[in-house]
Amino acid sequence: MSPRPVDKEERKSVIATAAISIFREKGYTESTVEEIALKAGIGKGTVYEYFKSKDEIALRIFDEFFLHQEAHLDSLRASHKEPSLALSDFIRTSFDGIEIFADVIPVYFEFWSSGTGKAMGLNKRMSSRFEKLALQVNKFLQKGKKLGKFSSNLDSAALSGVIISSIDGLRLYYTLYRPKPKFFSRQVDELEKVILGFLESRRN
Amino acid sequence: MSPRPVDKEERKSVIATAAISIFREKGYTESTVEEIALKAGIGKGTVYEYFKSKDEIALRIFDEFFLHQEAHLDSLRASHKEPSLALSDFIRTSFDGIEIFADVIPVYFEFWSSGTGKAMGLNKRMSSRFEKLALQVNKFLQKGKKLGKFSSNLDSAALSGVIISSIDGLRLYYTLYRPKPKFFSRQVDELEKVILGFLESRRN
Amino acid sequence: MSPRPVDKEERKSVIATAAISIFREKGYTESTVEEIALKAGIGKGTVYEYFKSKDEIALRIFDEFFLHQEAHLDSLRASHKEPSLALSDFIRTSFDGIEIFADVIPVYFEFWSSGTGKAMGLNKRMSSRFEKLALQVNKFLQKGKKLGKFSSNLDSAALSGVIISSIDGLRLYYTLYRPKPKFFSRQVDELEKVILGFLESRRN
């Protein structure tokens, strides 16, 4: 008698996945709800049973994305390795979800840049992620200093932000230019070497 | 006989400037031509005397922006300082036009992400700028190797891209989070130290 | 489950009919889609659910019109009467749909005259109709010659075109000046007499 219960969450996920693939192709603004519905194999009206608006679809995508990121942060937090190794791990694993990053980030920027994005505290979420990461990295830097592994002259507060943004810079580079995997892998190596090399160098 | 002739180029510039300020506020998509005209103190139709379409306004802005960038590249090319100093200069001066960067880049991303942006070879321009920069940085890296200043083990091809994207990463960080100038200045210092420190370190 | 399905074809027809009545009043260019929608009792956006553009509405109208014409041609083709009678029938029945003709032809000309009309092979359709008609009339002329009913001196190729364009001329006359039905009816009679009289006359 009761109608077949649909797994709301799963359905939302299906729609969000369809949306990502459309957004990737045409960007947020130029993608239509109809296209998304089509891709998801449902009717246009049905989309609105699961999302209040087109915006919400994007927001959901960002949510999932940020969850990924938080997980990454948690793994950094939980690391009991010594600072160099922890940071080294952190840098490498930052590129694990690069394909997702490359799909989501352009939409994120587009959204963020728009009035709508600014209206919602979209930026807050992102910057809070950044700050948390920086804070955590900072802890490792300080630990390294304390252990005598890193120079005591490090401006660790500033540096932690630099490290994160270097990583983000390389991820963005991947997003924009899609280098060959082999080559990109070498670049990740280099980034790691640059940062770690610097930290461990006696000269700073 | 004929009415007052106007400096078409200057007029375009006025409109473009008005456009930037509107775009910054609401992003490209949500800004209307009417708003831009209003800001520029002219009628809606007049905008179309100077630009064929709304797109073209954005393109013009990007053009000016890229010109800035090219100038920066040229100054790097022309540098006859020894590699460390040249790179050091390059990194610092990369942040000279940071405000312009912060205004233009979000619009650029929004545009790039859209179908329109992809249609025009918008990406080409950006990636060619990246490659030229990387090439030039690479030259300095190799020069440094030859001079024995930098380790001969450097993967200079990969590294040059990493250096550029680190800079871009920090510029993007500024764009997104607008850190306090003082603090940001320390971060630029750190970035420079990280890169130069690594290059000059004997340990890599 | 799904909303009331509508007869798309019928809906298009309703819109087209509304469009004809607006076009008749103000011509194609000066009619707005909004007016058409209003006349059809629907919203402006709905028009675009059924027609991709304003052009397409006109094209649809022309299509229906040409279908009428083709039917007329077919009836001529299928006629097994002797040539004089067949042509006589043809001439008279050419004026059966005169009201439709009078509504559609001005729009057709307006459209044809515009760049858009030329772009689409609008002319092709019309001239192919003309040629087919002329060809068929020609056949009857030749048959008449063979049967000894018509003079063997007839330039039937040229004449067939003249016959069609005389008919079109009278139809256009109706369109432009809307003569009184009684009087017009006499004119149709005269046209028929002129043509048939000539054909059957021994003097040519």
Added chain:
Amino acid sequence: MSPRPVDKEERKSVIATAAISIFREKGYTESTVEEIALKAGIGKGTVYEYFKSKDEIALRIFDEFFLHQEAHLDSLRASHKEPSLALSDFIRTSFDGIEIFADVIPVYFEFWSSGTGKAMGLNKRMSSRFEKLALQVNKFLQKGKKLGKFSSNLDSAALSGVIISSIDGLRLYYTLYRPKPKFFSRQVDELEKVILGFLESRRN
């Protein structure tokens, strides 16, 4: 001291001529005043020194065209030949200005079809021309009847309109399909034969 007097009339003519050539190409609606000015080798604003509006340019063209037509009518009126010859002449000379006809008529229709055209008594002018012509042809028909050259059964009132519209039909045919001159010439011959043949035939 007094500025070089410009021949207003000549200037208007230059503009009108430029306009015709633009109209022919793109139709009235899609032609812009700017294009016309360009073609005429003058500034856009200057057009408005000579014509109050774009409409007026078209009207001027029609005026010139109608003048042509009137002249033709006058020559018919002045003809003292016997009816058959006069009509025969009339038919042939109707095609003398066919190129002008072919240029102007599409614009005329487009204009006539539009609300603007209807607003101005554009139609009046055309139908008055038609009626005058028909009246004059009628006179010749009656003269022919009186002289015993034409059958006394002729419905000359109706027939005169038919004759004019047959001619117009063939002129329109030329306009729309641009037949080869040789072939068209044969068609004019046929039209003449059809009409005269009918009139002189004893059988009606």
Added chain:
DNA sequence: TATGAATGAGACTTCATTCAT
């Protein structure tokens, strides 16, 4: 008189969202 820069009314078209079924 000649001009072309400036203008804004107005048209077409898109598409997120609603809602009857």
Added chain:
DNA sequence: TATGAATGAAGTCTCATTCAT
């Protein structure tokens, strides 16, 4: 719950016309 037909707000762009020079 699922749908897609209906909608109208809103945006881009065109172009006849005006007017200061």
